[in-house]
Amino acid sequence: MYLQIMEQIRHRIAIGDWQPGQEIPSIRALAVDTQVSVITVKRAYLELEREGLIVTRQGRGTYIANDANLGTSLQQKELDEHLATAAGIARRLGLGQKELEARLRVALQRKAKMNI
DSSP states (O other): OHHHHHHHHHHHHHTTSSOTTOEEOOHHHHHHHHTOOHHHHHHHHHHHHHTTSEEEETTTEEEEOOOTTHHHHHHHHHHHHHHHHHHHHHHHHTOOHHHHHHHHHHHHHHHHHHTO
16 A cells, blocks of 8 residues: 555656645644545655655654655656556567557657647
8 A cells, every 4th residue: 555655656747747846744644634644645755765766854744855856757757657668568478679659650750649
């Protein structure tokens, strides 16, 4: 469960919902909101702090780290994970690198047409 909480927080940072320097809910408040134990949320916060995504200021609260590129780096990491998953699926389907690249080009073209 703590991994899900971590992923939700990473996602909110990546999409810009939570900005660098912004205070985030306390451990107790998030535990109540998500209906999980305080221990579970505390573990998620400790792991995120180890990763450098959040900082806790004793007696003041917990904040998103002041890294201007934090959202971008999280989005790039998420993209890399999706590409690795796609590569694994392609391998299981017996697709080679050129076939996978061609499919990616088609997907990019479709997306570009949708954004016009």
